[in-house]
Amino acid sequence: MRSDFPSLPINAVLADVKAALDGGTNAVLQAPPGAGKTTMVPLALLGENWLAGRKIVMLEPRRLAARASARRMAQLLGEKVGETVGYRVRFENRVSAQTRIEVVTEGILVRQIQDDPELTGIAALIFDEFHERSLDADLGLALALESQAALRDDLRLLVMSATLDGEPIAGLMGNCPVITSEGRAYPVETTYMPPKPQERIEPAMVAAIRDALANQKGSILAFLPGQGEITRVEGLLKSALSAEDRVIIAPLYGAMDAKAQDLAIQPAPDGFRKVVLATAIAETSLTIDGIRVVVDCGLQRLPRFDPASGMTRLVTVKSSQASAEQRRGRAGRLEPGICYRLWGEAEHRARPQFSAPEIAEADLAPLTLELARWGVADVTSLPWLDVPDAAKIDQARDVLRRLEALDDAGRITAMGQAMASLPVHPRLAHMMVRGQELGLADAACALAALLSDRDFMRNAGADLRQRLEAMERGRAPGMMMEAKRQLSRRLAQAAKELAFGGGRGNGDQPKQPDFADQAGLLVAFAYPDRIGERRRGGEARYRLSGGRGGVLPREDRLANEQWLAVAELDGQSREAKIYLAAPLSQATLEEFFASQITTGTEVFWDTQNDMVVARFQRRIGALVLEEKPVHDAVAPDKLAQAMTDGIRKMGLSCLPWDKESEHLRARLAFLHGQEPETWPDMSDAGLLDHLEDWLMPYLSGIVRKTQLRQVNLSEALVSTIDWNQQQQIAKLAPSHWTVPTGSHIRIDYRPEGPALPVRLQEMFGATETPKIANGKVAVTLHLLSPAQRPLQVTSDLVGFWQGSYAQVKAEMKGRYPKHYWPDDPLQAEPTRRVKRPNH
Structure with missing residues (x-):
């Protein structure tokens, strides 16, 4: 050294x-x-x-x-x-x-x-x-x-x-x-300054910075979650400070150009102090000269991928203890310092020790494309500190197949190789390569630059064409223009090296889409699962090809478009708000997405008419491009499956339950509770999950809700158990119990356990409580009055005779004098009659 x-x-x-x-x-x-x-x-x-x-x-x-x-x-x-x-x-x-x-x-x-x-x-x-x-x-x-x-x-x-x-x-x-290495950090004092209840982070940050300017020496590094908060704090500070304060306010975040970032980390001029307003970009690997004070809001903005919606969105979360210590350490790099934390000490102890690794939270489509390029079929074969989630990898592969990057076996295609050479998300890379093929490279690169960065026209409605026009006229931020130029160069080079520039298939020049459809077509290449068709009605609601729904404000200029390609929407899984989109026509969609359009007879449940219908359909994903009735015979198994789907949507209440089928279901549910691995699950969820196994065989010829009354549910339920179990059910969970009078009384199989409602007089002389399930479960006796009203609930019949029977007898004898109330019920003769025996 x-x-x-x-x-x-x-x-x-x-x-x-x-x-x-x-x-x-x-x-x-x-x-x-x-x-x-x-x-x-x-x-x-x-x-x-x-x-x-x-x-x-x-x-x-x-x-x-x-x-x-x-x-x-x-x-x-x-x-x-x-x-x-x-x-x-x-x-x-x-x-x-x-x-x-x-x-x-x-x-x-x-x-x-x-x-x-x-x-x-x-x-x-x-x-x-x-x-x-x-x-x-x-x-x-x-x-x-x-x-x-x-x-x-x-x-x-x-x-x-x-x-x-x-x-x-x-x-x-x-x-x-x-x-x-033990390191050498100067001591840093920590002050906890939690904001007032309901106080926004920006005024709390400004108050802490002003306190530091008044009471501490040196420059200040203030951590905020994102560009929006930095801009607002910068505005508040500029309003609160004057030239006499001799303070330079320097934002520092990833979207700034390199020169602006470099200026932020330079030391303040002599006689001035600097307040650097930074995201987590300043958390590590940087030494900003003159920083002696850190003000940490305790928040950071991280990308989170939602597998249910297929969307990655930025979420604001509390920073981990490790991250907070990293930030605190910035105040002690060059001399003793102080750290203001805008949260409480008890809250700090409750925070997670480390942030979750990105591999556990991120969209894995880029990673999956890189793995395919590397030739990895089994993701677990690589040495990982945290193995990627298999379900997320499978979902990413589905996306990449739709983007033509992987074949059906999961191998990378020539399109995938071209996409992997571009420094953007695979969705945008696919758009750029397809745009190059169609002679739309400039528009594709402009869109890629737009969608890779923060929307610079956030309040201008959803129409992406407005943003493209602003870029063409030089009204977009300089960094975005530079990104477009760089992406264009990379695309041109990738297309040249991989021969992706001369059309598809037969070498003919590809057809150009209509000018009005170009932006929408390019967006659809990136997001084939977000092609939207407007639903009927006054509201601008769209059904998306991936199965979700989207909605535009009624006043948006795109609200009357029949077809949209959606680039950005929120994370709501059912009906999401559309933020960025472009229109396209059905003709353009069919021309350029012909390979993704499927045709065939679709047999499905019509929820509006409560019946199975068959239609010839041309579809792209969940969207129906064309539909007409089918007059030919439809395979019975398809009709039965569609009817099964309808029952799932309607719920089990649509089936013709009667006392016998409900009682059988309750008996089977009791046995499932005793031996879950042996007997079938009779819960609503269990039955719905296995409709194909027990109910579908009984749906032959049934295509309407009204025809379900023909189904013999008891017979269908018996089919859920094998022949041996059918022989055992009467022994293990009998439907009735014979009481001392000879009456066969139905056992009530309740969720809390089996019960036998029986008139008290019919149990005289009985010394044992009924037991079922090979004697493992006692049946709870609900002893009734002559008027069938409950007198006693017991699982210990002998104990009742010897105990509280005397009190019941005293109360009931005067009310029912014609009935038999013997002094010794254990020796008495049971009876169904009103009068005493031998009278």
Whole structure:
């Protein structure tokens, strides 16, 4: 290590890091924020023999951190960025032939491994800030470990983390060494300032910042969940402060261009203080000179994927304890500091220790496409710290098949290869490649830029064409225009390399869609499950091809369009609010989605008329493009299945239940309660789940609700049990019980247990309580008066005779003097008659 390099806590363990990578290939480095691992570790490894003139590639989760760390390392070497140290982030490349340390962001690393699994010319991969557990970091490490095992046994892998427990990741990497740096942080005082009840976060943040400006020295780093909150706090602060305060307010968030981000992290000019209003982008890997105070709102905005709706939406959640400690540590990087937390100390202790890894929460379509490109059929075959959820992978594969990226066997297609080469979500990539085929590359790239970023015309209605027009006239934000230009270049290159530019199939030039339909068609290529047809009625409600519903405000300019392609809607699973869409015609839909249109006879339950109907239909997903009656005979099994579907929708109450079938169902339910693994479930849910097994065979010829009265439900219920059980049911759960008078009385199988309602006089002389289920269950006796009113409920008949019978006799003898009330019921003769025996 050069003598002119700064003295940082990480320096104490650099020799251990070198030794671990010299004696083996993998290591884990745990070092707290401010230890200096991001800049000092790559520089320390430059002179190692195993490097042999090759590169070190270091993964940084965020572009801002990647640029800042590369600049800092280059500065320490006395060079410019792009010489020994360079960086490669989305749309920006500062590397040269002499670059030995290359700092990249996550998507770049995954693409490097995919393009060259042997990682030619790369000696080591460093995964910095791995505790953030981003999806691409998990995938990048999994691919790197597989490459190391199969192709590059000399490849060095170093995982660096500030808060993550190192042992599990070390186990994943072959039980490699774990090196710990104690770090050196200056003391940071913590002050808890929970906002007032119902107080919004923006005024609470402004109050805390003003308190810090008045009572603390140094600049301030304030953490807020997103751009909207930052903009509002910035406005409130500017109104509250004057030029005499000599305070610079500097927003810092991911959607800013690089120059604005760089300005935010520069030190304040002499005589000024700075208030940096930042998202979690400033949580790690950055040192902002002059920061001595942190004000943390305790919230962060994270993407959450809802499998039920197929939507990813940003949600505001409370930050974890680990995240809060990371933020707090920013105040003690250069000198003692203070951290204001806008929540209570008790609440802090109740927060989760760590945030959930992105792989557990995210849309897995991009990951699944990368896995298919890698050739992975079984996701569990890769080394994961957290294995992706199988159901989410299956759902992602369904989406990718609709996007033509995977074939029926789950293998990547030529379309999928082209899509994977583009730095956007697979949906947008499919739109861009199809747009290139149709000569609509510019519009497709503009839409991709629009849909990859925050809507800059949020209150202008849902019509995407307005946004495209603003972009064409140069009225969109500069960063979005730059994104469009970069995406256009990448698309053109991908199309050239993969020959995706000359039509489909026969080589003829594809038909151009009508100009009015172009935006809608492109959106439909990205979201084939969100093609919407307007429902009948005055409200702008749409049925979507994926089966969901969508709604537009009545005043929206798209509200009268018959067909829409929807790009953005909220997460409601049944009827979602449509935020961004474009119109298209049915003719255009049929022209360009012919391969997804299915035809055939559909037999289904008509809920309006309570009957099975058969129609010839042409459909795209859940949408019916054309329908006409079918006059030919329909297969009986299809009619029965449709009738079964109708019963599910109506519920079991539509069936002709009578006393016998209800009683049989109750007996079977009792036996299921005794032996759930042996006897069938008689609950509504259980019966509905298995209608095909027990009821459908009895629906032959039945196509209307009114015809259900023909069904013999008792016979259908008996079919749920086998022949042996049919022989046992009378013994285990008899329908009736013979009492001492010889009467056969029906047992009432209630949810709380079997009961036998019987007149008290008919039980005289009985010494045993009835028992069923091979004597395991006592039947509760409901002893009735001559007027059939309850006198006593008991499961201990002898105990009743010897106990409370005397009181019952005293009360009833005067009320029913003609009836028999013997002194000794155990010796008395049972009777059904009104008068006493022998009278």
